[in-house]
Amino acid sequence: MEVGGHRVAWSILPAWGAGDSSSNLDGPSGELMLTRYERTRLMSARALQIAQGAPPLVRSGSKDNLEIAAEELEKGKIPLVIV
Numbered sequence: 001m002e003v004g005g006h007r008v009a010w011s012i013l014p015a016w017g018a019g020d021s022s023s024n025l026d027g028p029s030g031e032l033m034l035t036r037y038e039r040t041r042l043m044s045a046r047a048l049q050i051a052q053g054a055p056p057l058v059r060s061g062s063k064d065n066l067e068i069a070a071e072e073l074e075k076g077k078i079p080l081v082i083v
Contacts, residue, residue, distance in 0.1 A: 041082075042069075042073060043066060043073055044066070046069035046080060047065040048065075056068045056072070057078070058071050058077055
């Protein structure tokens with residue numbers, strides 16, 4: 001999947017930052033790096049969507065919406081973009 005012309009591979013940065021704050025394309029081979037706050041925001045927004053009836057985008061043995069959202073994020077399936 002691509003976002004803004006960049007290949008998306010979700011990773012996480014420590015909250016105190018690593019690299020230039022103007023660009024989150026600091027990981028190896030230029031993958032998109034998320035702060036823990038961005039990751040939490042994406043997961044909570046997606047978990048709310050699932051709780052309100054949106055179908056999960058991954059097969060999961062879990063019934064917990066937040067765990068399903070975390071699996072979707074790991075697999076790059078969350079249909080949300082940080083701008």
